[in-house]
Amino acid sequence: HPSTGTSYNNIGLVYEHQGEYEKALEEFLRAYHIFSTQLRKNHPHTQLVYKNMADAYAKSGNQADFSVWLEQALGEKTGSPE
Numbered sequence: 001h002p003s004t005g006t007s008y009n010n011i012g013l014v015y016e017h018q019g020e021y022e023k024a025l026e027e028f029l030r031a032y033h034i035f036s037t038q039l040r041k042n043h044p045h046t047q048l049v050y051k052n053m054a055d056a057y058a059k060s061g062n063q064a065d066f067s068v069w070l071e072q073a074l075g076e077k078t079g080s081p082e
Contacts, residue, residue: 005034
């Protein structure tokens with residue numbers, strides 16, 4: 001449900017503010033998966049989570065390209081959306 005996606009996004013923001021970027025990215029991925037499935041990729045909620053995820057990814061120091069990382073991360077996601 002989209003409300004669950006909002007909760008995951010908010011948890012991700014808390015982790016990001018604590019400097020726990022890997023944990024933040026996990027929560028943002030959960031939110032993104034829900035929103036992109038339930039609301040579509042061009043919905044404002046989905047786009048907000050995408051921006052939050054990109055910001056946390058940049059802060060994480062990961063050297064891989066964000067879009068490649070996201071594609072791989074979403075490809076590894078299994079199971080049904082929340």
